[in-house]
Amino acid sequence: MRQDIARNYEEAKKQYASHGIDVDQALAELSDIKISIHCWQGDDVRGFLFRDQELSGGISVTGEYPGAASTPEELRADLTKAMSMIPGTHKVNLHAIYADTDESVDLDQLEPRHFQKWVDWAKEQGIGLDFNPTCFSHDKSKDGFTLSHPDPEIRQFWIDHCKASRRIGAYFGEQLGQTCVTNIWVPDGYKDVPVDRMAPRQRLKDALDEIFAEELNPAWNLDAVESKLFGIGSEAYVVGSHEFYMGYGMRNNKLICLDAGHFHPTEGIAGKLSSLALFTDGILLHVSRPMRWDSDHVVIMDDELLEIGRELVRNHLLPTTHIGLDFFDGSINRIAAWVIGTRNTIKALLRAKLEPTEKLKQAELDGDYTTRLALMEEFKSYPFGAVWDYYCEKMGVPVREEWLAEVKRYEQDVLLKR
Template sequence: MTVEQSYALAKEAYGKWDVDTDAALEILQTIPVSIHCWQGDDIGGFEVNKSELSGGIDVTGNYPGKARTPEELRSDLEMAMSLIPGRHRVNLHALYAETNGKVVDRDELEPVHFKNWVEWAKKQQIGLDFNPTLFSHPKAEEGLTLASPDATVREFWIEHCMKCRKIAEYFGKALGTPSLMNIWIPDGYKDIPADRLTPRKRLKESLDAIYVEEISEKYLIDAVESKVFGIGSESYVVGSHEFYMGYALTNKKTYLMDTGHYHPTETVSNKISSMLLFSDKLALHVSRPVRWDSDHVVILDDELKEIAIEIVRNDALDKVAIGLDFFDASINRVAAWTIGTRNMIKALLYALLMPHDLLKRYQEEGNYTARLALLEEFKTYPFGAVWDQYCVKMNVPVGEKWLAEVEKYEREELFKRTPEVLTID
């Protein structure tokens, strides 16, 4: 049976519930996912005075072929995007600046250091998002940056973040789409603190200083990201969920929720509807935590589906900025991008193919039997046939056929970067 024949049968099955599969595919084309550049080089970046990875972040694995230069990283991103249906975005960190061999510290970064990224994004017809990098730096070695008791350290990182806002504004102006700039910091203590309040006061004051300049949301969307704990901050994180949620709501900033940054029994999907009641915008970093914030490649699991469902059923596709954040060096990095991003898009399609109005009505009527029955039955509806049709429509490989393209790219490009040779089986 051809893809088109399978799709015709799926369209009929969904149509019995007034779910328009053609309309779902049209909507899906309009949803951008922000693909994180740091999967491609294990969060190494291109600074001349590169520091060891730090800030509670760890990347495991040593699969051959990681990007060593900006050109290689952009080539790898292009390869991944050629296998991912739809038009998406790329998310950069400040340590991916290009300084032509000159030592430029982070408080000295300027838009010109990202000119090549902008020119590339123009050719790809995509937007760019951005993050200041407050880790892997001598001034972050003590585990405190914007909340540091050392005023000179705080001032350095405040200046860095201010410079990053101007870089993100440059992205927005040059590319015609606002750049979401997200601040995450590693600040915290390994053991029980004697004072939880003072570091948070300093963080609040630092953020106030960073945001003193008003920049139009036409070009820049400011976001802040919390975390429950990290390596080196197991007992206390300055930028907690409550801190950043309060700061974002009070100061009209976008609150960003990372799926690995909460207690194991918490789910981001359950938080989305509450945040939407009080926020005009919301941002996500989607990863797959395994026991902790381990940033595994996103798979099509129940929580990913539920995140997508919450966005779709609440008509929030224009309110929630979806980004990815995982880094796995144990597998082919281009494949990691492809798997994770395709799964995020699959989850959105799955959500678009549900009769949400009917399910809501069942709930309001107290018909919980029909609600549960239908939710379960739709799990085995022919979603895969609709996904395959979308891939055909977007001119990307159907099913697992993309893997052969990655294998070919690996042989012809990635293995040239290393003497080791592995194969994908």
């Protein structure tokens, strides 16, 4: 341990302890939190099954920064490098199109064996895996509909794909000893105002009922459903709206996924957490950064991220909340994007843990809003950075921006040679 880091940490501990905050305990709790790192940042959501397929479903990645992974081996190497600069032991989130196989296989025929190399790698890394069916960028989704498609044959294709995905997720959980969250998101919707809003939603409900009919061990697989306000090609109407999935999830005991970019551009998700928590057994978060729309920018430590962290900590929601990332930026080094976004998410949780939550709650209960505001503002300048530096040093990852030099070396030695 570097002396300057240890000295700064001890001084910071004293300041926090004056308000009853046990910093050592906060760091111990932080080390148990797993962030699900999304694989699709590493290759601009191309995957390996249909690499020549044009992106669809409202998904767009801009930028041509060199070094995007083009093989499963490259992507796993990049993820390994990124995780070496992120404190803690986490998870990796896969989409179905990232199957690692030499077979020519369509989405509805995928099996656990097509992901065995990912499982073997995860075992080596000591991490868990999460999963998602890929209901976009496919010939059968070109018209913008999948699970709510009016054609029963096309709809059945997507139902079968989601069934297969759940079995793959359960296999991940069984093999790795860490519960896999399998999340369903579909891009279904209309560009212009529809006449019939009910029928597509009825078809989606029926499709989901069929998908979830097979009972799987919840210790291995948990199901989640994800809403969206609008997207490219579905500006006027999205079948899987927030209201639809909130109702479906509550009635059917499924995790409801809140994606930070899937609501109105000025609407945050932090305030929704306490409401959902009262009526559900768990929540799935997709932490992203919308800019103007669901543009999936790299997560920064902005007000919304800090509020998400505070809501999770203040309301003791971390044990029942699954936190994943969902952004993709092809204009910067993709490994740096992972590191920045994941470290910021962890930082936000740590900052929340270093607030005098109980003292703030009591001041609020007493109607002492002056104390509440004063303390909330003063704690913004408390020595959080010294605690973060100590945590990184203790966990064996680079301190502050030291990780950037390692990323630059990897870029020169590996990425630019692809």
